[in-house]
Amino acid sequence: MKYFAVFLPMKDEGKSKELRAAHLAYLEEKEEEGKIFAKGRFTDGTGGLVIYQAADFAEAEELAKQDPYVTSGARECEVHEWTMTLAK
Structure with a gap:
């Protein structure tokens, strides 16, 4: 599995508030x-970040684009492959 950082920049704060429960339910399902x-x-209110585990970029992008925040237009979606580096 690879890691993909998905930035969810705010587009519509009102829609984001309305869809928060659906967004969190979607993430809970994907966590399971x-x-x-x-x-x-x-913390500055500009959006959020999800790090998905997926086989490839296409799968990660599909997961990210199914988020209710993204499907509704409340948030943008930027997907980047991410390599985790741990301090020794």
């Missing part, structure tokens, strides 16, 4: 499937 490594919001 073993598709999420980490997730969280940016």
